[in-house]
Amino acid sequence: MSTGSILLLAALAVLVLVGARTGFGNLPLPAPLRPLIETGTVFIFAGALLGPFGLNLFTEGLLSQLSPVIVIGLGWIGFLYGSHFEWRLLRRYPPTLYAAAFTVSLVTFAVVVGLAWLLLSYGLVPDLPLRERMAAALILGICAMGTAPAGIFQFGGRAGPGADDLSALRFLSAVDDLPAVLLLGLMGAFLHPLVPGALTLRPLLWLAFSVGCGVGLGFITHWLFPARDDVRQNSLVLLGVVSLGAGAAVMLRLSPLFVTALAGLTFANLSPRKERAYGLLAESEHQLYTVFLLVAGLLFRFDWAPLLILAPAYLLLRGTGKLAGGYAASVGLLRGAGVSRWIGAGLLFQGGMALAMAVSFQRTHPDTLNSQVTTAIVLGVVVFELIGPYAALAALGRRRRR
Amino acid sequence: MRRWVGLAAVCLLIVAVRLAMPAEASAATAAMALGFVLLVAFVLGRAVRRFGLPSITGYILVGMVSGPYLLGWLHPAFAVLGHSAVSNLRLLDGVALGLIALSAGGELKLDAVRHHARAIAFVIAAMLVLVCGGTALLVLGLHRWAPALADMPLPVAWVTAMLLGTIALTNSPAVTLALMREMRPRGAVSQIVLAIVVVNDLVVIVLFTLVLAVAGLLLRPEAGFSVAFLLDLGWEMAGSIALGVALGWLVAWYLERIDQERPLLVLGTAFVAVAVLPAMHLSGVLALMVAGFFIENHSPHGQGLMDAIDRHSLPVYVVFFTIAGAHLNLETLARIWPLAVGIAIVRGVLIALSTWWATRLAGAEPSVQRWAWTGLIPQAGVAIGLAVIVESRLPEAGTLLNALVVALIAVNQIVGPILARLGLIRAGEAQPEEERRSARAPARG
Numbered sequence: 001m002s003t004g005s006i007l008l009l010a011a012l013a014v015l016v017l018v019g020a021r022t023g024f025g026n027l028p029l030p031a032p033l034r035p036l037i038e039t040g041t042v043f044i045f046a047g048a049l050l051g052p053f054g055l056n057l058f059t060e061g062l063l064s065q066l067s068p069v070i071v072i073g074l075g076w077i078g079f080l081y082g083s084h085f086e087w088r089l090l091r092r093y094p095p096t097l098y099a100a101a102f103t104v105s106l107v108t109f110a111v112v113v114g115l116a117w118l119l120l121s122y123g124l125v126p127d128l129p130l131r132e133r134m135a136a137a138l139i140l141g142i143c144a145m146g147t148a149p150a151g152i153f154q155f156g157g158r159a160g161p162g163a164d165d166l167s168a169l170r171f172l173s174a175v176d177d178l179p180a181v182l183l184l185g186l187m188g189a190f191l192h193p194l195v196p197g198a199l200t201l202r203p204l205l206w207l208a209f210s211v212g213c214g215v216g217l218g219f220i221t222h223w224l225f226p227a228r229d230d231v232r233q234n235s236l237v238l239l240g241v242v243s244l245g246a247g248a249a250v251m252l253r254l255s256p257l258f259v260t261a262l263a264g265l266t267f268a269n270l271s272p273r274k275e276r277a278y279g280l281l282a283e284s285e286h287q288l289y290t291v292f293l294l295v296a297g298l299l300f301r302f303d304w305a306p307l308l309i310l311a312p313a314y315l316l317l318r319g320t321g322k323l324a325g326g327y328a329a330s331v332g333l334l335r336g337a338g339v340s341r342w343i344g345a346g347l348l349f350q351g352g353m354a355l356a357m358a359v360s361f362q363r364t365h366p367d368t369l370n371s372q373v374t375t376a377i378v379l380g381v382v383v384f385e386l387i388g389p390y391a392a393l394a395a396l397g398r399r400r401r402r
Numbered sequence: 403m404r405r406w407v408g409l410a411a412v413c414l415l416i417v418a419v420r421l422a423m424p425a426e427a428s429a430a431t432a433a434m435a436l437g438f439v440l441l442v443a444f445v446l447g448r449a450v451r452r453f454g455l456p457s458i459t460g461y462i463l464v465g466m467v468s469g470p471y472l473l474g475w476l477h478p479a480f481a482v483l484g485h486s487a488v489s490n491l492r493l494l495d496g497v498a499l500g501l502i503a504l505s506a507g508g509e510l511k512l513d514a515v516r517h518h519a520r521a522i523a524f525v526i527a528a529m530l531v532l533v534c535g536g537t538a539l540l541v542l543g544l545h546r547w548a549p550a551l552a553d554m555p556l557p558v559a560w561v562t563a564m565l566l567g568t569i570a571l572t573n574s575p576a577v578t579l580a581l582m583r584e585m586r587p588r589g590a591v592s593q594i595v596l597a598i599v600v601v602n603d604l605v606v607i608v609l610f611t612l613v614l615a616v617a618g619l620l621l622r623p624e625a626g627f628s629v630a631f632l633l634d635l636g637w638e639m640a641g642s643i644a645l646g647v648a649l650g651w652l653v654a655w656y657l658e659r660i661d662q663e664r665p666l667l668v669l670g671t672a673f674v675a676v677a678v679l680p681a682m683h684l685s686g687v688l689a690l691m692v693a694g695f696f697i698e699n700h701s702p703h704g705q706g707l708m709d710a711i712d713r714h715s716l717p718v719y720v721v722f723f724t725i726a727g728a729h730l731n732l733e734t735l736a737r738i739w740p741l742a743v744g745i746a747i748v749r750g751v752l753i754a755l756s757t758w759w760a761t762r763l764a765g766a767e768p769s770v771q772r773w774a775w776t777g778l779i780p781q782a783g784v785a786i787g788l789a790v791i792v793e794s795r796l797p798e799a800g801t802l803l804n805a806l807v808v809a810l811i812a813v814n815q816i817v818g819p820i821l822a823r824l825g826l827i828r829a830g831e832a833q834p835e836e837e838r839r840s841a842r843a844p845a846r847g
Binding site: 064066067068069070071072075195196197198199201209213216217219220223224231232233235236237239240241242243244245246247248249250251252253284286287363 | 404405407408409411412415416418419421422423424426428429430431432433434435436437438440441444445490491493494663665666712713714715716717720
């Protein structure tokens with residue numbers, strides 16, 4: 001191994017250990033910067049500092065050595081996310097809540113995609129092929145949809161919004177990534193990149209392929225997951241399933257998050273042993289997200305010309321989308337629930353899932369706009385972590401005091 | 403039955419992906435290959451236990467079948483664990499080796515080593531004389547008759563004999579440890595075998611460096627004798643041990659003061675040691691063994707650390723042994739298998755003889771005298787590593803020697819774990835699978 005890769009591994013190990021040790025919250029920092037620490041966003045900066053954009057200790061070649069780990073990590077995140085959706089638990093909540101969550105998500109998506117498409121096509125990169133512009137606009141929209149539940153948790157604990165607002169925020173943030181993951185699956189099928197020598201399928205067949213892979217993997221997990229509670233064998237099977245699913249999906253240029261989320265969802269609704277699997281997956285969630293934040297920082301690229309417009313535009317569009325979506329949901333669907341019309345301001349927090357989606361896009365669509373889009377999303381996550389608490393406090397904290 | 407259906411589904415998925423997309427050297431291919439071997443090895447590892455074989459035999463078989471020499475021989479696209487996938491997984495393989503080394507050191511209890519010190523020293527000394535000397539003499543004796551060796555000039559034959567004799571001494575801590583994790587033996591045989599394979603690794607590294615220097619002199623007398631290699635050797639041994647102690651102290655300190663996220667600590671330690679130390683001409687594996695030994699014997703948290711490693715050890719062993727299986731060059735084995743099998747048999751007999759004689763002299767328990775040799779047959783990565791060094795430093799002898807070592811390891815890797823498992827059962831330190839299962843089953847009626 002080269003000296004660079006040594007530094008890569010050593011720095012990664014130390015940073016991950018420090019991250020795990022601090023629990024993202026024990027470092028002394030001025031109050032405005034505390035969200036960066038509490039949510040682990042500081043590791044994005046650490047990654048960026050060490051990567052090609054900063055000290056260049058982590059060159060492109062070295063990052064490729066970490067690539068299988070990144071692919072497996074995407075599979076792990078997807079499977080964990082999917083395994084939350086157990087029908088037995090989902091049906092306890094009224095359909096209006098789901099409709100509200102989907103409304104916020106889809107309005108945000110529509111606002112971001114529509115305006116980003118106009119911006120890319122008529123301003124920034126009009127000469128790029130249609131598919132690339134479309135893929136870039138779609139991934140920006142998809143990443144904008146979700147909310148980080150960790151941010152809501154911390155906001156709820158400190159600033160104390162009203163009980164109705166808080167429970168709505170918790171539910172919406174837990175569910176609003178679901179349409180994003182579904183759209184990722186659709187995008188993988190309908191904007192499937194052309195690969196020389198690969199099978200050419202119609203989009204619907206690609207969609208059927210990815211659904212088949214995901215559901216099939218869920219059944220495979222169910223068949224192989226040991227009946228006896230042996231943590232060594234359990235982790236072997238889970239690691240095998242997520243590696244196989246994510247690897248196969250990325251190889252087929254489909255969304256690894258969609259495929260493994262479907263696998264997790266199928267397994268959670270099929271197996272009586274799901275609790276053991278879920279416990280094991282959740283146990284390593286913290287470490288995995290720390291690694292992911294670092295990797296996201298490492299993938300950070302600067303291309304000043306488009307980025308100066310794209311990143312601020314993404315921030316503005318996502319904020320507008322969330323506010324508009326929150327308004328529509330509260331007025332149209334949650335009218336009697338005592339939820340603020342400004343509930344969207346509490347849904348600005350972004351985190352690991354958005355980064356995972358961006359990294360997933362980078363794996364399956366190595367297009368021209370790839371690094372600019374990823375950078376815009378990474379910057380978006382950082383900024384929304386910083387302004388999220390203030391926006392939520394301004395919109396929802398004041399309401400509580402009244 | 404359900405597991406076999408699952409296995410068939412995994413194979414179907416792989417075939418579908420391979421048909422849909424051309425094979426390519428990418429991270430995705432490597433991740434998919436990893437997933438495939440983990441799941442198939444899980445099913446086959448359990449299946450082979452029903453036939454009285456250890457799981458690692460199943461893992462090695464999975465690697466062999468899905469590697470470049472069996473499925474890859476039918477069609478390159480069928481090799482799930484082909485050369486490119488193995489190359490992409492080298493980081494994980496290196497970490498797996500590091501974790502095994504850390505775990506091997508941690509399994510060495512100072513009290514047990516002290517208690518069996520006489521037997522351990524005697525066995526290593528006896529193997530040094532009988533196994534090393536005997537194998538070298540065998541190669542020299544076969545020099546005129548074996549077709550593969552007949553064309554060799556005499557100095558090259560001498561060098562091949564000396565180096566093969568040294569490499570024949572190597573054992574496999576990984577196999578020993580994997581068997582101990584699987585069978586949970588209790589007794590003197592497992593303790594002594596583990597101590598011997600760990601200490602023997604140090605002896606082999608020293609001996610190999612000396613023999614390599616002498617071999618260089620024999621083949622190229624004009625180059626003269628240099629003491630630089632001795633300094634290098636001293637630095638490698640002393641430096642690795644010192645850094646291993648430092649690493650062990652750091653980990654023990656972390657466990658004492660912080661003690662959070664043990665899996666990350668273990669992974670990070672293995673990462674850093676395996677990746678950083680070789681660049682400083684130090685052995686990461688040796689340092690990790692020393693670190694494990696230090697933590698186990700000088701910190702109250704040794705057992706906790708070992709539990710953390712054990713909790714996630716199965717994927718580590720599967721990755722290590724399937725990749726080892728995929729590395730086995732079956733083409734070479736097919737070419738020189740009579741010679742390799744002959745040498746393997748003689749090596750096995752010499753190990754059995756020297757172990758029996760040495761343990762008898764040391765006054766070890768009868769079960770040790772009778773069965774300890776079975777744990778010393780397996781060979782793996784260390785031997786291959788040494789053969790690769792010979793090939794790069796002494797190409798005159800290295801090519802054939804490398805082929806011989808690869809073939810010898812193929813034989814010992816297939817036969818060794820089976821023998822070692824049998825030895826532990828016959829020594830009464832572990833139960834066969836059927837008995838363990840019936841012991842677990844609830845009493846009926």
